[in-house]
Amino acid sequence: MVVFALTYHSCRVSLRVHQNPIGKTNEEHVNSVPKIIAQRLLLGLLTLFVVSIIIFTAVNMLPGDFAQAILGQSATPEAVAAIRRDLGLDQPPITRYFTWLAGVLQGDLGTSFAQANFASFVGEDSGTRTTVADQIAPRIKNTLFLAGVTAVIAVPFAIGLGILAALYRNSAFDKVSNVFTLTSISSPEFFVAYILILFLAVLNPWLPSLSNIYDGMAFSDRLEKTMLPALALTLVVTAHMMRMTRAAIINLLASPYIEMARLKGMKPMRVIVHHALPNALAPIINVVALNLAYLVTGVVVVEVVFVYPGVGQLFVDSVKIRDIPVVQACCLIFAAVYILLNLLADILSILSNPRLRHPK
Template identity: 65%
Template sequence: MNKLLKMVAQRIALGCLSLWVVSLIIFLGMEFLPGDIATEILGQSATAETVAAFRQSLGLDQPLHIRYLDWFGSLIQGDFGRSLANGREIGELLGGRFANTLFLAVVAALISVPLALALGFLAALYRNGLFDRTINAVTLTSISFPEFFVAYILILFLSVNAGWFPSLANVDETQSLGQRLYSVALPSLTLTLVVVAHMMRMTRAAIINLLASPYIEMATLKGVGRWRIIMHHALPNAWAPIINVVVLNLAYLVVGVVVVEVVFVYPGMGQLMVDSVQKRDVPVVQACSLIFAATYILLNLTADILSVVSNPRLRHPR
């Protein structure tokens, strides 16, 4: 137990260090963008005195390291600053948008994870058969297309031609759960088609790899049924890689929804980030980027810990 706690503490420390490095990269990346933020916001007709006063109000006249320390210190205290576009608190802007992104990711995960595990089990059980080859061909095809292409294909067939689902995912707080699920049907289906292939193929590969183990061959020689072998002998030892790839794909569902949200005009973090880039609203872009990075690092940390906890050989290394 002490070794496990020590390992968790080390992973958390590495995660915090990674997040600090990412924050430094985000800040420097915004600073080194071409053009002047004050001039872009005020316009080319602004006088030099107006631009200088505006830069001073934003703190842009301070040295680079002072501005970074002020920005990072405010982040640690939970203060993201104010939006340059509308003057609102960034934390207020992010609250509802991040909740919408999480809702979309959770819906897609509830569809994709059970589907991927079931398809992986069946493909391993009937490997090299017609079912296995068909599933592999379909998943490889879906993973080969970019998200926006899959999204537009679904819009064409399921929204324009069939009229089953709306092409724009408009959600708000006044809608019921059923209405919200109906609105995000196409975005969640798009994300499902993109991520299910990774999880399915990893599940299939992990189980097939274990089916070649000596103890599985012994169980087969004893006459144990194939389903019992997979569920009671192979699956417990395959959980570590399966959990790892599932959590990593959940991380993608949260941080990789930018393109999908833009296609369906979904009011989430990705859409907010793209709108802020167009408006040169640097504080909002920095806050969105940092939240995406923190979410990805947190879920990677969770995957790392769960893979160690679920594998006795990693819990008790020799």
């Protein structure tokens, strides 16, 4: 995940427009907005293509062999070769990559190795193989539900905390909130998760420690079982959003229009909410988008700790048994979500610029 995150961030260009360059009119700036958005979309597609190459290469470099693992150490070379032939693993890597890429472009993520019926042993292909999409569909729904619950809690909490920290800058509240956020961001996810389990499920049995949700479960029960992993993720992502909100607002408090608003007798909270916050949206939108992407792509540890049946848990289980198509699909979904939300943040940052939205 770090590889494609760094790859994508190295390609990004600052989107803030502080003033009109010499010789350019507002009309030229307005006309450039669709062009900038188109460039970001093309850059995102190119990044996703590069990431797909990295994913395929990295996954196929994993130690071990699925055919050998499923047949055991006593398997004959002929049996191993037959399994590899059924799975297409006997083909050159370049052929397998383009076959996989062509399937992805058509919406076919492949067939799970672990659920395959091997023609070499049953005499013919029974046609009952489980596709990767069939395995991932319910899992991604669960992961998105967890991410949604976390976002509903974390985003308003972090932005509100950042606004209050900026309003009461250098006060005891500001110092305590900074210590709290720095502590939460410095703690590993599994540590935060186990601390929550200890205090909220073991010592005080208020919430279930295991998030064993399933299809057809009542919404209230699903929400209750999702609350602990959602709280763990909230503590992890709050710090980034809170500190960025605080810093962005404080940077604007010395602006002339803020001073004018104060001289008019406006209350400090009104000055921040109605005047400073709208002009600080661009960096806040970016950090919120990054953390929303993390809620989908970075949930592996939390899902494993709470045994939550999401994409992260499926990813770990598939790595253990070398189920290459499922691992590749999970990685590609993580990458696509990350890039998509970054593109959305870029576009919203462009559209939130008053000079582009309201030309004179």
